[in-house]
Amino acid sequence: MSGQHHQLKPVNARPIRTPAELVETGLVAAEDLAGIDAVAERYAIAISPAMAALIDRNDPNDPIARQFVPAAAELKVTSEEREDPIGDLAHSPVEGIVHRYPDRVLLKAAHVCPTYCRFCFRREMVGPQGLGTLSPEAMTEAFAYIAGHPEIWEVILTGGEPLMLSPRRLGEIMQRLAAIDHVKIVRFHTRVPVVEPERIDEVLIAALKASGKVAYVALHANHPRELTPAARAACARLVDAGIVMISQSVLLKGVNGNPDTLAALMSAFVETRVKPYYLHHPDLAPGTSHFRLTIEEGRTLVAGLRGRISGLCQPSYMLDIPGGHGKAMIGPDAIRQVDTGCYMVSDFKSGGHAYPPSD
Secondary structure, three states, rough: OOOOOOOOOOOOOOOOOOHHHHHHHHOOHHHHHHHHHHHHHHOOEEEEEEHHHHHHOOOOOOOHHHOOOHHHHHHHOOHHHHHOOOOOOHOOOOOOOOOOOOEEEEEEOOOOOOOOOOOEEEEEOOOOOOOOOHHHHHHHHHHHHOOOOOOOOOEEOOOHHHHHHHHHHHHHHHHHHHOOOOOOOEEEEEOOHHHHHHHOHHHHHHOOOOOOEEEEEEEOOHHHHHHHHHHHHHHHHHHHHEEEEEEEOOOOOOOOOOOHHHHHHHHHHHHHHOOEEEEEOOOOOOHHHHHHHHHHHHHHHHHHEEEEOOHHHOOOEEEOOOOOOOOEOOOOOOOEEOOEEEEEEEOOOOOOOOOOOOO
């Protein structure tokens, strides 16, 4: 984000979707328009009114803007980056299904979002020119796959943004899951309670619960400012309706890659009755190198959370292994073996202690 425009359009009227609108609302300087046009030719742009209103136009390093406002840096693709960084396609037996782990599948019913994150690991698949919404025929094949695999205990609706589907369509999906007895858990991966909190109403909540299964909502937020009063109220509506909420965040340079912000984010989740779950190391998506810290930097940050904030606030620091090999925990090593039956344990102040004690 840079520069100002003399006559700014209101930021709370409708989503911002084009480079020209980014200039008109003061989120991009006019002289940067050509570069942003080039980004828009490849990657989808949308910023919801709630997120546009959060951006501090006087801060060139605003962490909300960094997540959602396109930048010319996205055109730089490094050698290690790949279009499908976590190998979804390698584990997709039928369209819309990713079956990487034995007991759970992803159901990607839609590939559109109300707000497009600039670091998205599925950025080649989402948006108006992405994979689109599953056709009725593809949806039927996806449900046949789930029904035909009794080892599937959990179905995770992701995308794209599953809560972009209408409550009617979500309700239909939940009713179809209700008929599959071996599915016990339905999880929704979403940004909607943060980016469009007004969507979380009684009708949508009823649709999320229509399967009769245990429902979890995994909320994606990366900065404590995203948890506005409206977002917290939306989460309260979900939790009060009996839906369990967990968090997922991405560790991002310039957004939450410092101890104070990361601690504040995790504490804000807990205050909102959202249990911190995963903190993802950024995936190797094209044009996202400007967001990535090193794994050692990430380990140091996560280690700094121990002792600083409550155990309720501790996420698991995770890496999705490129190529589709699943997740690995890459948190700090607090204990190491130094001799047979003897260990050295690090406390939250980086002090070393023998276990068992020698005296």
